[in-house]
Amino acid sequence: MAIYDRLVTVDAVIFDWGGTLTPWHSVDLVEQWRVYASVLAPEDVDGVALALFAADEQAWEAARLHQRSATFEDVLAAAGVRYDDGAARALREFWEPHTFTDPDVPELFAGLHDRGIRVGVLSNTIWPRDWHEDVFVRDGVLDLVHGAVYTSEIAHTKPHPEAFRAAMAAVGVADPERCVFVGDRPYDDISGAHAVGMRAVFVPHSEIPAGQQMPVDVSPDAVIDRLADLIAHVDAWLGIA
Numbered sequence: 379m380a381i382y383d384r385l386v387t388v389d390a391v392i393f394d395w396g397g398t399l400t401p402w403h404s405v406d407l408v409e410q411w412r413v414y415a416s417v418l419a420p421e422d423v424d425g426v427a428l429a430l431f432a433a434d435e436q437a438w439e440a441a442r443l444h445q446r447s448a449t450f451e452d453v454l455a456a457a458g459v460r461y462d463d464g465a466a467r468a469l470r471e472f473w474e475p476h477t478f479t480d481p482d483v484p485e486l487f488a489g490l491h492d493r494g495i496r497v498g499v500l501s502n503t504i505w506p507r508d509w510h511e512d513v514f515v516r517d518g519v520l521d522l523v524h525g526a527v528y529t530s531e532i533a534h535t536k537p538h539p540e541a542f543r544a545a546m547a548a549v550g551v552a553d554p555e556r557c558v559f560v561g562d563r564p565y566d567d568i569s570g571a572h573a574v575g576m577r578a579v580f581v582p583h584s585e586i587p588a589g590q591q592m593p594v595d596v597s598p599d600a601v602i603d604r605l606a607d608l609i610a611h612v613d614a615w616l617g618i619a
Contacts, residue, residue, distance in 0.1 A: 386616070387556050387616070388495055389495065390495060390496040390498055390558070391490055391497060391498070391559075392498075392499065392546070392549065392557060392558070392560070392576075393498065393526075393559075393560045394500065394559075394561035395498070395503070395510065396501065397561075397563070397583070397586075399605075400479055401583065402479075402586075403476040404439060408427060408428070408431050410428075411428075411431050411473055412467070413469055413472045414430060414468065415465070416468070418453050418459065426428075426457075429457040430454070432457070433454075433456035433457035434504075434574075436456065440504060441535040445534045445538035446528060446533075446534070446535070447534070448533045450466075452545055468493075468545055478521055480605050482604055482605040483525060484518065484519055484522070486608060487616050488522065493618075495610070495612070496524040496525070496549040496550065496551060497522055497550055498525045498527075498530075498535065498545050498546075499525075499526035499528075499544060500526070500535045500541060500542065501526075502535045503529055503530055506508055506530055507530075507531060510526070510528055522551070524548075525547075526548060527541065529541060535598070536563075536566040536567060537565060537566050537573060539573055540568070542571060542576065554576045557576045558577045558599075559577070559579070560608060561581065562578075562586075563580045564581060564598075567614070568596040569596045572596065578598050579608060580597060580598035580601045580602075583599060592601035
């Protein structure tokens with residue numbers, strides 16, 4: 379499905395990360411904190427894990443309701459738990475199978491580069507930048523990203539306009555009408571992109587838990603079954619036969 383009301387110039391395509399560039403996986407969010415706690419506090423794994431889970435949920439609720447961002451360290455502090463390198467490594471190892479980049483991405487990013495279009499990333503996340511960049515390095519796509527914004531580094535999360543404006547600044551584009559945003563969440567991604575004047579493409583594959591959903595009535599400019607399908611929509615907007 380697509381809406382082509384006029385030809386446009388596309389200077390940048392900005393992507394959500396989890397559920398978009400990385401396919402959606404249903405993950406036991408308590409278990410991730412059990413992994414952290416098992417290294418840090420083996421004598422009280424359940425207690426520490428539940429405290430971390432509660433702090434994590436509180437941080438994400440603040441993001442959903444108030445677009446207030448948080449960091450990994452904020453979650454630890456709210457739970458009264460210290461940072462530990464070994465525990466953090468274990469947590470990252472737990473997540474690794476769920477972070478692999480969609481196989482369509484390298485060719486898609488290369489196709490956008492070939493058209494002179496800049497590639498960006500905007501992710502709602504508590505993770506620090508280097509954790510995300512390590513994923514992109516592992517999957518061989520970091521050099522194809524012109525700019526990225528991780529909300530752990532800014533004050534707001536999507537759909538707050540400032541998150542989208544920060545992503546535009548990261549890729550060096552000032553006019554939102556010359557940007558396309560691609561994401562898997564109607565509230566965070568589609569409504570947020572439209573609110574600042576971007577086109578928005580919906581990838582409807584994520585099984586978002588009911589507790590994470592926010593009611594919103596949006597009509598994306600395109601819906602794609604796989605990321606590779608994006609190029610055809612971009613070409614149509616550009617008027618490329």
